Amino acid sequence: MTEPPGLNDAERRLWRAFPTGTPVVLGDDRPDGPLPDRIVRAEVIGQLLLGACATRDGFVPAVRLRGAYVVGRLDLTGGTVPHELSLQFCRLVEIPKLANCETRQLRFSDCRMPGFDGGGLRADGYLSLSRSVIEGELGLSRAQLLGGLRMNEATVTATAPDRWAIFGGGLLVEVGCYMRDCEITGGVRFVGARMNGGLWMEGTRLVNPGRLAMDAQNMVVENTAEFSRDFHALGTMRLRSARFNGILSFSKATLDAGADDRMALHASHLHCDELLLWPIEKIRGRVSLSYSRIQLIMDHPSIWPDELYLNGLVYETLRGGELTDRLEWISRDKEFHLQPYEQLATWFHGVGHDNLARRVQLAKMRTRRRRLRPIPKAWNYMLDWTVGYGYRPWLAFAWFAALVAFGTTVFSINEPKPVKEPAERPVFHAFVYTLDLLIPIDTFGQQQAFDPVGWSRWVAYALVATGWVLATALIAGVTRVLRPN
Known part of the structure; x- marks a missing residue:
């Protein structure tokens, strides 16, 4: 097609430059108003991209335009565009429409536009919007x-x-998604998106207070997802059921839900190789890692929020802070569940800290006790004081030793009277007699041969009862350890 009539000077230059792909420079800045020598109609650009101008052998035709004020709507909906489009420092008055378009490389860098419609767009090259301002x-x-x-x-x-x-639901990005140092107000929707070359959002600000800063449920990221280096999310980061086949990093970031009772990071049912949850300051809002599977979690007590959801979380390695801090970590889950304690105890066993594993199991029983009725709660207190629920059996021996010393002293001062003939009874010994009272079975024959008198009779009764309680608690505690569930 020959050059159509009615073209202005800028459009005529663009039409003649298209067959060879020569850049057309109308200015080195973005025009804020319709300067006469910079106006280019969007329909002219569309005609060139859709084959209205003959190409020249030996050259790669392309629309390369700089510093233009583009009026009208660039509408390539459903079209097949075999040529590259490059707009730099351009002002687009209306929303460009590239829905369901098949095209090559698209570049809208340093541009200003009232929105961008690329739903269903298929680009064999990259889409660049770097340093552009999109008001919509x-x-x-x-x-x-x-x-x-x-x-x-x-x-x-x-x-x-x-x-x-x-709005990028179902978006597929090969090579890499680079969104560094952006300012995004209104939230990002990447539900079901797939980033095969990683997601890089260092230094980006997502501002949507009281709402979702990012909704990335079921998103899949290969390589690395970097929400780090001054990344700031004001609103909820929802990564539920997302999969990160690599590193998910919040290193030196800021996570702020806008309120302590809102969710700052909703990452339940997530799969991740490595989670670096180490923002620059304490997370404001709740964090959920429920039912997620993460190989390595690296965080620190200084950034933990006041409320965590950890039920169902499975991990292989924990790093950051002291090992003893992890008890406080799981205690921040306000809803009691057995699994977080069992998982932490299993991890402590795996790294050779059996004593810490026992402390976790003991903390589990004490936390569970708060939710029991009065009678079971009283029995649980007894198990805790006497044998530490079986995780501290030495307590029973400490109690036993103290009672033996007390009984020996009492019956040395006030000896029981014999109830058998001298030939039939053993020689009285206060220590052995106290042992016989405490041990639930008559072991040494002292208890049957002597009868306490006066006030010491009540001491003997108390020792017998205490012996049964200690034995029962020890058996119950050991049974609980062997069958923790």
């Missing part, structure tokens, strides 16, 4: 970006509180 929704649902997504230092602002700034 960036729609990339079901898009396939085989060369990656680049939007470093971009600014995206939703038009209403209930609207998403970036």
Whole structure:
């Protein structure tokens, strides 16, 4: 097709430069108003991309435009675009529509536009929005970006509180998704997205207070997901059921739900090789890692929120802080469950700290005791004081030794009277007599041969009863250890 009539000077330059892919520079900055020598109609760009201009052998045709004020709507919906589009320092008056379009490389860097409609877009090259300002929704649902997504230092602002700034459900990004140092107001939706080259969001601010800063349920990230180096999320980060085949890092980040009773990080049912949960300051809001499977968790007591959900969490390694801090870690789950204690005790056993494993099991029983009725609670107190629920059997021997010393002293002062003839009874010994009272079975024959008198009779009764209680508690405690569930 020959050059159409009615083109202005800027459009005429672009039309003639297209067959060879020569860049057309109308200015080195982004025009805020419709400067006459910079105006280019979007329909002219669309005609060039869709084959209205003849190409030239030996050259790669492309639209490369810099510093233009683009009026009208660039609408390539459903089209097949075999040529590269590169817009730099351009001002687009209307939302470009590339829904369900098949294209090559797309570059909208340092541009300003009222939104971007790329739902179902398929780009064999990359999509670049770096340093652009988008005052509306960036729609990339079901898009396939085989060369990656680049939007470093971009600014995206939703038009209403209930609207998403970036809507990328089902997005597929090969090579890598680079969103470093962005300012995104309104929340990011990456539900079901797949990032095969990693997700890089260092230094980015997600601002959506009281709502979802990011909704990335069922997202899959290969390689690394970096929400680190001054990454800031004001709102909820929802990564439920997401899978990270590599590192998920919140190193030197800020997680702020906006309120202590809101969820700051919802990462339940998550699968991850390595979680670096070490933001620059204490997490404000709740954190859920329930039913997640993580090989390595690296965090620190200084950043733990006041409320954690850890039921069902399975991990292989814990790092950060002292080992004894982990008891406080699991105690921050306000809902009592056996599994977090069992998992932590198993990990302590695995790293050779059996004494800490016993402390965890003991803490589990004490926490469980708070939820019992009065009678079972009283019995649990008895098990704790006497044998430490079986995890501290030495307590029973300490009690036993103290009672033996007390009984020996009492019956040395006030000896019992014999009840058998001298030839039939053994020689009285206060120590052995006390042992006979404490041991539930008549072992040494002293108890049957002598009868306490006066006030010491009540001491003898108390020792007999205490002996039975200690024996029962020891048996119950050992049984509980062998059958903890």
